[in-house]
Amino acid sequence: MAATDWATPDTLTKLSQRPQDFELFQALRLIDAASPDLPQLGEAAGPHDESVRIGIDPSLVFAACDLSTDATSEEDSAGSSRTPRLHSRGFGLLGPHGPLPLSVTESIRASLLHEKDAAPLHFVEMLQHRMVMLFYRAYMQSRAAIQADRPDSDRFSLYLGAIFGRHPALADRDDFADSSRLYFTGRYAAGTRSAEALEAIIAHEFNVQVDITPFALGWLNLNPRVQTALGRPGEAAALGVATIVGERVQDRQSHIQLRLGPLPLYRFQQLLPSGEQFASLAAMVREFTRGELFCKVQLVLLRDEVPPTILGQQGCLGRVSWLGSPPSGQDAADAEFSLC
Template sequence: MAPQSPDPTDLAGAAAQTPAERARAHQQLLGALAVQPWRHDFFQLLRWVEALHPQAPRLGRAARPRDEPLRIGQDPELSFAPAALHSYREQTGAPPRIGQRFFGLFGPMGPLPLHLSEYVRERARSLGDATPLAFADIFQHRASLLFYRAWAQAQPVSHLDRPGDDAFGRWLASLAGLGDPSMRERDHVHDHAKRLHVGTLARGPRNAEGLVRIVGQYFKVPVRIEPHVGHWLDLERSERLVLSRGGRAATGRLGLSAAAGSRVWDRQSRFRLHLGPLGLAQYERFLPGQPALLALRDWLRLYTGLGLACELKLVLAGREVPEARLGGHRGGGAAARLGRSSWLGVRRVPADRPPPRDRADLAFLVEPVRSCTDASR
């Protein structure tokens, strides 16, 4: 059976507990450790201790040993270690001492001659003189915690034990330019979701495949992109062609840069995002003003920037189309909204018949396009 630490609390939520809850969990952990220390893993135990003391420096980084909640020493035994941890001892006026046997100066695998391990062991056992052992523990404690720190630095999960000091998350986010503190918790998309897709976000050229992957994974809905959606693009008044003897407008040349009218047909600055078929509850979460649409807007800002406009087309599964009724709500849910979630002449189809066609009538811009004139106001 693999050695495991007890489960007094959840590691990821330990830092969010009250001081009294953390102290109680710490005492439970030490109580279990005192009974059977050999059943605990060295690295897992120190992770528990570190998570239950968020106010203290991380293990291996404290300037003084008294700032650390425990002492790590090595028990000078002559046999090969059957387990990483060997003993637990309370100390008067000092944190408890945990004796380990897998790393250090003594024992058959240590760098010191074996007779020195025997000498220190007999002094402590036969004569009650732990002076040589206490002297070695000065160095062993520091070396053991540095060994743990080196292990923890390379373990992404150990950084999450203290969410406020998640160095690995900062390193990962920096690959996509999101590591600066000013980039955290700035929109409706959780930082961990951005780090999940840091490989896609870190790539310079943006493509449709990456956006489909992000939106599909984050919202758990079918996604399809339709590129090069044509639309009318309004021209600024200063850019329109007018009859003139001079000035900027006079530079327009027929067949090259002149455009008749106040707008032009454009296909390069807009794409259409198809979501669905969706259930009714999913459909309503993407309506204007709803949380899912706000999160989608922030994903689009992050991935495509402001240079492209996205038209969202919601596809509602045929069997999910609600009946429009005057007054009241649909089965206790939200009321139908004209032009968004209401259809006339909808009839329920029995389950043994082919389902009605999916409805893809609603399309709107995720973020309204602002002209240069509007942006300067």
């Protein structure tokens, strides 16, 4: 979930007014997502670069909530509000929940209430703030949703990409979005890439009905040195053994065909070689098949969407032009193109 979708001013206002309604890490996530110009929590070089400070409520009662009811702000030398400050109750060094003896909490409370001396409290707060920041950094690094709040420092995408060999140096090198690859990490990481997996990816990514025909009939161009030519010796000159007439041979082993549709006209045009989605489809199929297969795509246009061909006004020869209408009850399935 992107930060702009949920870390809204209204939510931050509610956090400042009623912090007791929020969990500690929930509040930290809100503040971190709303501060994209500052380092992530736990990674700042100094206090002035942090978007929040964590204080302690030195209470001896068991906490009913993570945060106390007073959320304040530190002030700079000019008296203006600078850094939001949250007071933790349920997670910290002091109090009945903390690891330090209760006598330490009692001593700090006594100094604060009777001697007006906040130095002991501030010293413990310095330690607790750093502890909470490091704990939150470890917490967020293993959660994809939190990583997505700050795309520029999203490490979870690196973890997913590593599963199927997607190095960051390969990012954005073709027309197929990297976010879509990561979504289908399980499909890409499988040892065997099946037709069913390819159908699932195309159907989800392009929102179309997909049927894949394996072992589709295709042609393989022959290297000139293996073509039969009169008067030229070689392996291809053995009559009845390796003689081949022509420059290409039929092949089914290395060809597949995608049938997409039936489609409305606007989606049909998007998937044409001149359309905005054709390059993305080709890049996706090429990577999924590891470049080991030739692929053709057959686009099926809904019969009721077949446009009339009007000379000089409407129609693209070989792509969106038909003479007459398709046979009754049948969609237009004439458009076939080489994909990769």
